[in-house]
Amino acid sequence: MESQQKILDSAIEVLNEDFSAPIDVIADKAGLSRRTLHRYFKDRTALIDACLLNMMQTWETAMLQACSNSDDPVKQLEGMLYAGIDCGVKYAFLHKLSKQQPTSTNSKYTSAREKWFQLIPQLQQKKIISDKIDAAWIRLLFIQMIHTTIEAYRSGDIAPNEIKRMAWYSFRRSIGMK
Amino acid sequence: MESQQKILDSAIEVLNEDFSAPIDVIADKAGLSRRTLHRYFKDRTALIDACLLNMMQTWETAMLQACSNSDDPVKQLEGMLYAGIDCGVKYAFLHKLSKQQPTSTNSKYTSAREKWFQLIPQLQQKKIISDKIDAAWIRLLFIQMIHTTIEAYRSGDIAPNEIKRMAWYSFRRSIGMK
DNA sequence: GTAAAATGTCACAAAGTTGAGACATTTTGA
DNA sequence: TCAAAATGTCTCAACTTTGTGACATTTTAC
Structure with missing residues (x-):
């Protein structure tokens, strides 16, 4: 390699x-x-920036894949969650990073991320998910569900095969889906 | 002071x-x-350890308070979530810390935390929350809901007065409550 | 085999962080 | 007021991290 x-x-x-x-x-x-x-x-910053870019590309690809796998928006959302989980587990440290001072790549990363969340209002209009819940709140739930999953993997307390299933169960209910 | x-x-x-x-x-x-x-x-370690101790005491007090405010386990759980949120917002950096190498105080802290989650199996027995969901998973959801809330406050995207309400709504649904 | 590219080794300086000693100054409380 | 406690200032040494130059060695590709 x-x-x-x-x-x-x-x-x-x-x-x-x-x-x-x-x-x-x-x-x-x-x-x-x-x-x-x-x-x-060149230096530490450049390295971290490269990691960020690496993640963006990986996630973007996985997200696109998830969307093209189905026409059902709900299935798309589920696939996107799984993509986020797989990616999030691998790049967990970047989540910590994004809580600190943003880098140049970071802004690209978040703006790329925003695009995917245009799906949310769409699902709210179709009454698939509750419109009583702020879309921004749902975005946070999505991100944090990935964090939860990362923790779940790390803890070893939970059967790995169960984690994704539970994550999707909890997430879709937390945003008001039946 | x-x-x-x-x-x-x-x-x-x-x-x-x-x-x-x-x-x-x-x-x-x-x-x-x-x-x-x-x-x-004495040194950085001692300072952080002191912060940890400080948090333990604060949270423990707030949790006890929440429990004594009602006999209804559901109300107790809700109160504990709010206590966790208030405390979590103030001591957010310790969450990051606990993901790194544990300190001596840290183990005390988690063991103190465990005590409170004995409420979960109890609620599962009473069929108030689903027993299809692993108690360890629920513990993680609880912790991560606090993280979510911390993020929500920080982002400024969401009306602060709405956050606790949404957190409780999302949490109780994520663990299978109606 | 050979030249070019990649990598290793060593050394170095700049910068940052940390913890503590010595002593002056301020604050506190009776 | 006055002595003790608390704090500030200045200084220093030890240590870590970081990025780079110079040059030797290895690997790669033809």
């Missing part, structure tokens, strides 16, 4: 464990020297 | 914004010098 991708994968894994981890740790895990890492990524 | 408490309050506020913030920032916000801070807290 390309060194650049190795570093990226390593960074994703390490920063998930400890966001403030020294760069050495990332390089070690990638099986490369810190010096080499810096040949690919 | 006591300097110790001033520092504690400042730490809670600053670390919420940026968990890796240098100690100077905390001392500044407390209106004290870094030197003085170190007279009260």
Whole structure:
């Protein structure tokens, strides 16, 4: 595998464990020297930015896939949740990041994310989900359901095969679907 | 106010914004010098540990209060959620912390937390909430609903007065209550 | 095999963080 | 008022992290 991708994968894994981890740790895990890492990524910021870009692309692809798999908006929403879960588990540290100061890539990322949530008002108009609930609240529920799932995986208290099912059950009910 | 408490309050506020913030920032916000801070807290670890202890006490008190306010387990659960929200908003950075390496105080904190979730099986036996859902999953939903709320406050997208109502609506439905 | 590309090693300086000593100054409380 | 406690200021040493230059070694591709 390309060194650049190795570093990226390593960074994703390490920063998930400890966001403030020294760069050495990332390089070690990638099986490369810190010096080499810096040949690919100018500095820490550039590395994190690259992770963000990596995630955007991955998620965007998975979301598109989910939408093209069905014409039923509900099925699309379900698929998007699953895509979000798969992606969220892999890139969990970026969620922590987005709570801090935003980066340039970050704004692109959130604006890309916004696009997908245009589905919500659409579902509200069709009375599939309650219009008593603020769309912004639903967006947060969606994101946080992914966080919940990440925690569920991490805790080991719950059978992994059950998690997605429960997540979809809880999410669709939390937004007022039957 | 006591300097110790001033520092504690400042730490809670600053670390919420940026968990890796240098100690100077905390001392500044407390209106004290870094030197003085170190007279009260041996090092960074001791300070964070103190924040943790502070939270445990606050939450425990608020939870007890919520339980004593009613005999109805559902009302108790609702009150506990609100207590958790109030507390969670104030001590949000500790949630991030608990995802990292646990401290000595941390284990006490989680074990204290466990006690409160004995309410869940009890509600499942009474068929008030679905017993198809794993109690561990419900515990995570509870915690994450607090995270959601924290985000909701922070985002500013949602009317603050609506947040608790929506949180309780979404939470009780997510665990299978009507 | 050989040249170019990639990587490793070592060394280094700049910067940031941390905790504490020494001593001056201020605040507190009786 | 006065002594004790609390705090500030200044300083310092130890440590960590970071990015980079110089040069050796290995790997790759032809």
